[in-house]
Amino acid sequence: xxxxxxxxxxxxxxxxxxxxxxxxxxxxxxxxxxxxxxxxxxxxxxxxxxxxxxxxxxxxxxxxxxxxxxxxxxxxxxxxxxxxxxxxxxxxxxxxxxxxxxxxxxxxxxxxxxxxxxxxxxxxxxxxxxxxxxxxxxxxxxxxxxxxxxxxxxxxxxxxxxxxxxxxxxxxxxxxxxxxxxxxxxxxxxxxxxxxxxxxxxxxxxxxxxxxxxxxxxxxxxxxxxxxxxxxxxxxxxxxxxxxxxxxxxxxxxxxxxxxxxxxxxxxxxxxxxxxxxxxxxxxxxxxxxxxxxxxxxxxxxxxxxxxxxxxxxxxxxxxxxxxxxxxxxxxxxxxxxxxxxxxxxxxxxxxxxxxxxxxxxxxxxxxxxxxxxxxxxxxxxxxxxxxxxxxxxxxxxxxxxxxxxxxxxxxxxxxxxxxxxxxxxxxxxxxxxxxxxxxxxxxxxxxxxxxxxxxxxxxxxxxxxxxxx
RNA sequence: GGUGCGGUGGCCAAGUGGUAAGGCGAGAGUCUGCAAAACUCUUAUUCGUGGGUUCGAUUCCCACCCGCACCUCCA
Numbered sequence: 001x002x003x004x005x006x007x008x009x010x011x012x013x014x015x016x017x018x019x020x021x022x023x024x025x026x027x028x029x030x031x032x033x034x035x036x037x038x039x040x041x042x043x044x045x046x047x048x049x050x051x052x053x054x055x056x057x058x059x060x061x062x063x064x065x066x067x068x069x070x071x072x073x074x075x076x077x078x079x080x081x082x083x084x085x086x087x088x089x090x091x092x093x094x095x096x097x098x099x100x101x102x103x104x105x106x107x108x109x110x111x112x113x114x115x116x117x118x119x120x121x122x123x124x125x126x127x128x129x130x131x132x133x134x135x136x137x138x139x140x141x142x143x144x145x146x147x148x149x150x151x152x153x154x155x156x157x158x159x160x161x162x163x164x165x166x167x168x169x170x171x172x173x174x175x176x177x178x179x180x181x182x183x184x185x186x187x188x189x190x191x192x193x194x195x196x197x198x199x200x201x202x203x204x205x206x207x208x209x210x211x212x213x214x215x216x217x218x219x220x221x222x223x224x225x226x227x228x229x230x231x232x233x234x235x236x237x238x239x240x241x242x243x244x245x246x247x248x249x250x251x252x253x254x255x256x257x258x259x260x261x262x263x264x265x266x267x268x269x270x271x272x273x274x275x276x277x278x279x280x281x282x283x284x285x286x287x288x289x290x291x292x293x294x295x296x297x298x299x300x301x302x303x304x305x306x307x308x309x310x311x312x313x314x315x316x317x318x319x320x321x322x323x324x325x326x327x328x329x330x331x332x333x334x335x336x337x338x339x340x341x342x343x344x345x346x347x348x349x350x351x352x353x354x355x356x357x358x359x360x361x362x363x364x365x366x367x368x369x370x371x372x373x374x375x376x377x378x379x380x381x382x383x384x385x386x387x388x389x390x391x392x393x394x395x396x397x398x399x400x401x402x403x404x405x406x407x408x409x410x411x412x413x414x415x416x417x418x419x420x421x422x423x424x425x426x427x428x429x430x431x432x433x434x435x436x437x438x439x440x441x442x443x444x445x446x447x448x449x450x451x452x453x454x455x456x457x458x459x460x461x462x463x464x465x466x467x468x469x470x
Numbered sequence: 471g472g473u474g475c476g477g478u479g480g481c482c483a484a485g486u487g488g489u490a491a492g493g494c495g496a497g498a499g500u501c502u503g504c505a506a507a508a509c510u511c512u513u514a515u516u517c518g519u520g521g522g523u524u525c526g527a528u529u530c531c532c533a534c535c536c537g538c539a540c541c542u543c544c545a
């Protein structure tokens with residue numbers, strides 16, 4: 001089956017043709033570790049995880065490379081401002097290296113909580129300084145660069161005829177004409193960007209390295225070009241990232257890489273649209289109040305309810321975040337798990353291999369292969385699990401198979417929850433009252449428990465309870 | 471100012487040139503002391519507005535209205 005992917009470069013869905021049959025080399029822009037990642041960031045990682053898992057499900061051997069930006073990302077993309085990591089270190093009174101370590105660990109904690117697969121290769125930018133310098137030297141030799149004294153080595157975008165092809169020529173022309181105030185008048189073109197920034201005496205950087213141009217640190221775009229080519233070759237299959245990277249970061253990666261090699265940098269570009277906050281404004285790091293993955297359990301939600309929420313909307317459509325939406329997703333996921341548990345019980349221990357020739361299986365993989373259409377894939381799962389005409393063991397086998405791509409812990413055993421002694425006593429008292437047919441007292445107690453977030457359920461096998469969210 | 475995207479039932483959301491997946495919610499029934507849970511059923515002749523192409527458009531084209539994002543730090 002053909003795997004189709006929307007390619008930002010051509011603005012259309014294309015059949016994915018890998019460089020090596022059956023394999024996919026993917027580079028995904030990772031986090032800048034100067035602060036916690038927020039749930040908007042995580043939407044992108046969930047979508048990329050979906051791509052990786054979908055390709056694997058469809059039989060591809062995937063090598064995913066993800067960078068950790070631990071140096072060189074300035075507070076402004078115009079190559080001005082402070083290095084984010086250095087700024088964060090100063091703010092928190094830590095060393096830059098401690099900041100990086102702390103937020104890298106925090107990131108992967110969230111990453112795992114959302115069931116994102118660990119990338120095959122992880123690369124911190126600070127471990128690839130040599131590769132970045134080499135790339136700068138190559139570009140310099142080929143005449144793509146110029147040096148601004150006491151500032152840095154810059155890429156001359158006028159030297160690359162198709163500069164800006166990813167974002168669209170007209171778009172780059174718009175930038176060139178300077179809709180924005182140009183912060184650095186010494187640049188030859190407003191869209192030129194730094195390959196290497198020189199340390200300045202007043203700056204007192206914690207992270208800096210020697211280079212042919214002087215002591216300093218790499219420009220933000222350098223790491224992705226250097227590391228992607230190091231691990232995946234001069235041309236890679238798929239490059240992913242958030243939609244904001246189209247016009248600057250990825251455009252400049254292309255400029256650096258293609259300038260240096262003369263070859264196509266990436267055959268396919270996949271961009272995930274933003275999660276936006278409905279009422280509380282923009283989801284951004286600079287805005288301060290942003291939600292992290294840990295906000296979810298704090299509100300009583302399984303982080304995977306957020307994964308499900310993201311999967312419910314196609315990655316190329318803007319997703320508006322609301323707590324109501326998370327609630328609906330959480331209920332949906334609960335329902336899906338309950339359905340899965342029921343099917344498992346019906347299957348009574350039988351787990352045959354999944355029938356890959358069955359219509360539902362093909363529908364499911366077809367949805368994945370159609371530009372990673374997760375909402376459609378989920379619909380297939382729901383319909384299949386409910387379809388009584390399919391033997392339960394077959395449905396179970398299918399559900400288990402879909403976990404490889406949906407990763408929603410459908411069959412997770414719920415940890416036995418303990419109720420505080422006083423509430424447990426109320427549950428017992430109510431059960432006794434109910435047995436004695438004292439329904440008035442029984443209903444009072446049920447109401448009281450409900451007010452404390454405990455929902456009573458009377459089953460033929462006795463009374464049970466469960467926590468409600470709140 | 472530049473670029474791009476979207477408007478589908480109460481809400482979220484797939485989708486297609488031949489008459490609308492799925493989820494949440496809601497309503498009815500079964501069950502229950504009553505509930506809850508579960509199960510069954512129901513819930514858009516209609517896809518922003520106005521034109522056009524077509525035997526036929528929600529799906530293609532044009533115009534318009536509305537909303538949003540990116541180009542500032544973002545994924």
